[in-house]
Every structure is written in structure tokens, then in C-alpha cells.
């Protein structure tokens with residue numbers, strides 16, 4: 001059995017292998033609090049039943065690991081042993097299996113999506129490590145709907161929502177509103193498999209000061225583009241904390257006392273339009289402004305677009321890693337949520 005991290009988005013340290021138990025630790029890197037993302041590859045474990053044991057709790061979700069053979073299609077292994085371990089029986093023909101904390105969404109998947117939809121990718125800027133950060137600009141119009149994900153590198157769930165949203169926009173665009181989308185704001189973090197959340201000195205979603213410079217190239221460029229355009233809508237797609245309570249839902253972080261009625265109106269449209277195929281969303285799970293960790297004064301993308309760029313509506317949508325109410329996270333369910341989200345934007349825009 002060989003365990004490696006030789007792929008985009010990988011994150012693991014093997015402490016030791018003792019018989020059929022593998023002892024693992026995920027890499028926190030420059031994140032300033034404990035966090036839970038990991039992803040690794042297993043080769044040549046054919047026919048074996050192996051227990052993967054992490055050194056800490058809050059590492060494994062209810063349905064075990066997300067499993068893939070190609071880093072594009074993901075399914076759950078079934079169930080956890082507990083929140084620090086899962087056990088997997090490898091089939092005789094399973095030469096290579098990828099396991100991850102959640103259903104990873106890679107830049108290659110976004111490339112495939114753009115190819116399928118005939119969308120041309122552009123370069124937003126270069127990262128600190130010299131990589132080109134991709135973005136897209138589609139549709140026609142003087143105003144802009146600005147869409148972002150992966151301000152926190154490990155939070156893949158939002159990318160699936162983005163796919164469904166963009167697909168629907170292409171079918172039925174908003175009048176006079178074009179889309180600018182940066183799907184991987186912390187692109188180095190995504191490729192390197194960083195946690196990205198709560199980075200030192202602060203992460204990408206705390207890099208939108210009302211006055212003063214941004215420290216990351218991508219956030220700096222996003223602000224420039226926003227300044228050059230009239231921003232009507234801005235939505236930022238995230239995943240919440242690992243699990244339990246509010247984290248087992250899909251919810252809007254309501255980030256304005258003044259716009260509370262508008263945000264709630266959008267939420268009601270979204271809830272009313274949720275299909276059986278979609279991950280569930282319920283308005284009652286939304287975060288009220290300035291409760292718990294959500295602050296209307298934090299220098300986040302959503303707050304910046306709302307308060308400094310004058311967006312009509314701008315907020316963060318948090319999409320669970322594992323389950324939303326009674327719905328189990330799947331790639332299809334999250335993409336469908338994006339389609340429903342876009343239909344709610346359409347409804348809201350027709351007000």
C-alpha cells in the first residue's frame with residue numbers, strides 16, 4: 001500500500017502504517033486554528049480492508065470519506081467509524097483510489113465545465129507562486145453580477161453551486177447584467193491543498209479593507225474590476241465549519257441591517273424554488289446580521305461589494321460539506337442548488 005499527495009489539492013502526512021491501520025495527520029500549514037481539510041491517494045491496497053485513523057477529532061464526516069478514481073467524480077464511502085476515522089475495503093481491481101474530507105472541486109473540473117459550456121477562460125492575475133488565476137466574463141450588459149468561490153481554499157462545495165448558477169445564466173441571462181466569476185480566489189491554496197481558512201496574517205476573505213490596500217493579488221484585482229464596473233449583485237460561495245448544528249444546513253449569511261428585507265425576500269424565493277433534486281435550503285437557517293462569527297463590519301468580499309461598491313444585493317452562501325437538513329451532499333444536488341439559486345436571482349431581479 002502506497003499513500004501519496006502527488007496531485008493538485010492534496011494534503012496529508014502519514015505518521016505510520018501498522019498492519020491494516022494507517023495513522024494520519026492533516027496539514028494545517030499557516031492556518032491559525034485547527035482545521036479539517038485533507039486529501040490523499042492510495043495505490044496497491046487491492047483486496048485489503050484498511051482503517052484510516054486521524055490523530056484528531058473533527059476530521060471525518062458522517063458518510064466517511066469522499067472517494068474518487070479520477071478526482072472529478074466523487075461519492076461517499078458510506079459511513080465514518082467516528083469523527084476521526086473511516087474504514088474502507090478496497091476491491092480487487094481498485095488500483096488507485098483518492099480519498100478526501102469532502103467532494104473536492106479542482107481547477108481541472110472548472111476547465112471541463114468551461115469547455116462544455118463554450119466559455120473562454122481569462123487570466124485575472126498571477127499568484128505569489130507565479131500561477132495564472134483563472135476567471136470568466138460572460139453575457140452582455142453594463143451592470144455586473146460578481147461571483148466568487150474559494151476565498152477559503154478548502155471550501156469546495158460552493159464551486160458546484162456556481163456551476164449550476166452559471167449554466168442557468170447562459171440559458172436565460174439577466175437583462176443588461178453580465179457575469180464576472182472568479183472561481184478560485186485563493187488559487188495557490190486550492191492547488192497546494194491548503195486549508196486557506198484563517199491564514200496568517202489573515203485570509204483572502206478578510207482582505208477587502210474599506211480604506212487601504214489588499215495584500216493578495218487576486219483580491220486586489222477583484223477590487224479593481226469592481227471599481228471599473230457597476231456591481232448590481234455579488235455572491236460569494238463558501239462552505240461552513242466541518243459539521244453539526246448550523247453547519248448541517250445551507251444558509252445565507254445576512255450581512256446588512258439595512259437590506260434585511262431584501263435578503264430575506266431573496267431567501268424566500270430560493271426556498272420556494274428548491275427542487276427535490278437540490279440540496280435543501282430553508283430561510284429559517286439563515287444567519288442574522290452580527291450574530292456569532294458573521295459581522296457586517298468584517299472586511300469580506302460580500303460586505304465590500306455591498307457597502308463600498310453599492311451592490312443591490314451581496315452576501316455569502318454557505319453550503320454544507322455533508323448534509324443539509326435531511327439531504328445528503330452530492331455533486332448533482334449542489335449543482336442543482338445553483339440552478340435554483342439563479343432562478344431566485346431572476347425572480348428577485350424582476351421585482
Ligand SMILES: [Zn+2]
Nearest residue numbers: 152155238239
Ligand atoms: Zn469560508
